Amino acid sequence: MINFEGFSLSQNLKNSLARMNFIEPTPIQISSIPLALEGRDILGSAQTGTGKTAAFSIPLIEMLTRAKQGSALVLTPTRELANQVIAVIIQLLGKNNPIKAACLIGGESMHKQLGQLKSRPRIIVGTPGRINDHLDRKSLKLSDTGFLVLDETDRMLDMGFGIQIDRILKHLPAKKQTLMFSATIPEEIVRMSSKYLKNPERVSIGATNVPSIKIKQEVIHIKQEQKYQELIKQLQQRTGSILVFVKTKHNSKNLAAKLCKEKFKADALHGNLRQSKRTTVMSAFRNKKFTILVATDIAARGLDVPHIEHVINYDLPQVAEDYIHRTGRTARAGAEGSSLSFITSSDREKWNAIERLLDPTKKKENFSKGRTGSGGFQRDYKNKKRGGGRERNRGGRSSFGGSRSSEGFRGNKPAERSRENKPTDRFRGNKYTEAFKPKNIEGFKEHKPREGGEKDYRRKSDREKPKFFSKKSKDFKDRNFNAGNRKKYKNRESFN
Numbered sequence: 001m002i003n004f005e006g007f008s009l010s011q012n013l014k015n016s017l018a019r020m021n022f023i024e025p026t027p028i029q030i031s032s033i034p035l036a037l038e039g040r041d042i043l044g045s046a047q048t049g050t051g052k053t054a055a056f057s058i059p060l061i062e063m064l065t066r067a068k069q070g071s072a073l074v075l076t077p078t079r080e081l082a083n084q085v086i087a088v089i090i091q092l093l094g095k096n097n098p099i100k101a102a103c104l105i106g107g108e109s110m111h112k113q114l115g116q117l118k119s120r121p122r123i124i125v126g127t128p129g130r131i132n133d134h135l136d137r138k139s140l141k142l143s144d145t146g147f148l149v150l151d152e153t154d155r156m157l158d159m160g161f162g163i164q165i166d167r168i169l170k171h172l173p174a175k176k177q178t179l180m181f182s183a184t185i186p187e188e189i190v191r192m193s194s195k196y197l198k199n200p201e202r203v204s205i206g207a208t209n210v211p212s213i214k215i216k217q218e219v220i221h222i223k224q225e226q227k228y229q230e231l232i233k234q235l236q237q238r239t240g241s242i243l244v245f246v247k248t249k250h251n252s253k254n255l256a257a258k259l260c261k262e263k264f265k266a267d268a269l270h271g272n273l274r275q276s277k278r279t280t281v282m283s284a285f286r287n288k289k290f291t292i293l294v295a296t297d298i299a300a301r302g303l304d305v306p307h308i309e310h311v312i313n314y315d316l317p318q319v320a321e322d323y324i325h326r327t328g329r330t331a332r333a334g335a336e337g338s339s340l341s342f343i344t345s346s347d348r349e350k351w352n353a354i355e356r357l358l359d360p361t362k363k364k365e366n367f368s369k370g371r372t373g374s375g376g377f378q379r380d381y382k383n384k385k386r387g388g389g390r391e392r393n394r395g396g397r398s399s400f401g402g403s404r405s406s407e408g409f410r411g412n413k414p415a416e417r418s419r420e421n422k423p424t425d426r427f428r429g430n431k432y433t434e435a436f437k438p439k440n441i442e443g444f445k446e447h448k449p450r451e452g453g454e455k456d457y458r459r460k461s462d463r464e465k466p467k468f469f470s471k472k473s474k475d476f477k478d479r480n481f482n483a484g485n486r487k488k489y490k491n492r493e494s495f496n
Contacts, residue, residue, distance in 0.1 A: 007033055010065050013058065016094045026051035027205045032179075033059050041178050041197040045185045046205040048328025049304070052181045053088050056149045061092050063147060063177075064099055064122055072147035073172070074125040075165065077155040077298075079105040079275060080282060084304050085151065086125045099123065104140070106130045107275025114139055128156065128164035135171055142171040150196070153182040154189055158319065159298065162192075169196065183328060184321050214331045216338040219351075224344045228255075231314060232262060234340060235292065240309035241285070243329050244294045247315035255314070256294040265290035271298055297322050306332050313341040320353040 003024055004017050017023075025033070028046040035042055036059035046052055060072050074089075076082040086103040093099055102116040104126035110133075117139055124131070124140070134140035148169075150156065156165065178197050182189055185204070193200055222230055235242065246252050249270035256268035267281050267290050285293050286305055295303075297317060308330045317323050323341075330337025343351050 002030055007058075008037060009058070009062055012094060012097065013062055013065070013092065016092045017058075019094070020091055022054065026055075028052055028203065029055045029058070031203045031205065032056070035201050035203070036060075036177070036179060037062060039063075039177055041200040042180070042203055043185070043189075043193045043197060043200045044179065044181045044203040045183065046203075048183050048325060049332035050205065053085055053151070053304070054092075056151070056179045056181060057085070057089050057092055060123070060147055060149065061089070061099065067146070070144050070146040071122045071124065071142075072149070073131075073142060073145050073168075074123070074149040074151060075128055075131065075156070075168070076125065076151045077127070077159050077161065078152075079107060079127060079278065080303055081152060082125050082127055083279070083282075089123060089125065101125065104130045104134060105275065106133075107278070128161045128168060132164055132167055135168065142168070143173060145172050146176050148172060148176055148178045150178070150180045153180050153192065154184050154186060154321065155182075155325070157188050157192065158321075183325055186321065214336045215327050216336075217327070218338065218340045219343060220340065221343050224346070227314065227342050227344070228258070230342065231312065234312065235259070235264060238310050240291070241288065241305065241307045242292045242310045242312060243303075243305075243308050244292060244312045244314050245317070245326050246294060246296060247318070249296055251315070252294050252296050256292075259292060259294070264292055266292035266294060269293055269295040271296065297326070303329055304332060305329070306335065308332070309337055311337065311339045313339070316341060316343065316347045316350045316354070318350070320350070320357040323354045323357070 004014060004022060007025075009017075026046075028044060028050050032042055032044050032055040036056065044052065044055065056074075060074070064070065064072060074082075074085055076085055082103055082105045086101060089101050093101065100119055100121040101123035102113070102119075102121040102125070104113050104116075104124060106127055106129050113130075113134070117134070124142075131140065135142070150165070156162075178200075180189070180193055180197065180200075220230065231244070244255070246255055249272050252268045252270040253272075256266045259266040267284065269278060269281050269285075273281070281293075282303075284290060288307065294314075311327055311330045313323070313326060317326060327339040330339065341351075
């Protein structure tokens, strides 16, 4: 059996590993640690919960211990992940270690972080945004950084940190060792590795595009309006800590509040919370003060809480790869767990994308053949008509693209609405009948226009080409005619 004693590590680091009960290394650690200790660049991928944090933290500390100088920088996409990484590193360093570490993340006091930097820490863990803030303030120098780690690289790219990372790397020396770790390796990561890594060793453990085999995956096809009641039912049937994923920060807050009213012990974790509140929520969840955490993808990314037994996808993720990261929050460190997904009619394309990610050979799913849960439904999207059963060629163009049907409602297009209530020449060939002739023609030439003149009359284009009016419009026209708006009309023929 391979153990940490087989690695060339300092005695202080071995003592820390024994104190943390790290006895047998995981596959990603077995493959990565020797290469990193040799100074090689690494592009590593493995399923979530397989020990990637220790895979780069152990060689990082060992290399700094040997070098006696220089520093290391670890970039993470979220504050919570940065806090988890710094916690592991501090444990590995142990007490009375001359190597100091600092965590620089957004949402925390800049004054406090400036105080940490004064102690000259050799290990910096942070998020790209706050690292750049310190670089702009010149409170952080990275010129002696010889060790760079990009953790959860795929998520950093998804969150738009590519430009931020480029800015940071301009402050690093050209000669450095770089490790990139991620749960998935899409094409963007491969292109990024060719930009940042030099002759990297590719370390891939297991199928990174599928959840752990110890995760039981379940699916319920359900109507949107029935999701909440089904969630209540599922929560009542499950024990242990549960992580519920929703799509938006607003939904996270509201759903957690509704669950509390149902006498569940729940709280929310989302990006609008202050860092102090987020830290408090995570600390309470880890200490099992409440059992249900309602979170968004960004806030929950990289969470490492060993006692999470169930993950519920109340809303499906926008990106298929996030399904892997969500399910990876359970079954940590070899434990077992379950993942339940609610799928509504509007989630058809999202679920198809997830299934193609999990099994590229699988054909598109037809929901009429899907499994159905409580309150679920089956629907044949191929043959079902839209719009409450109204045929598509009613009220619109005919099936041959010709004239409009006489049936159905005619909804004007925006371009047509912009032309409404404007003069038209559609009655150009028509003439007024005797009933429409102006009254009181006598005295026409002697009558003078009143103040305002033509402005009180109709538009010029409307005057030039007469058309039929309703009785109300006709009376209005006659009143204006008799009031003296005859400046341009020298005889009666102008209105015939």
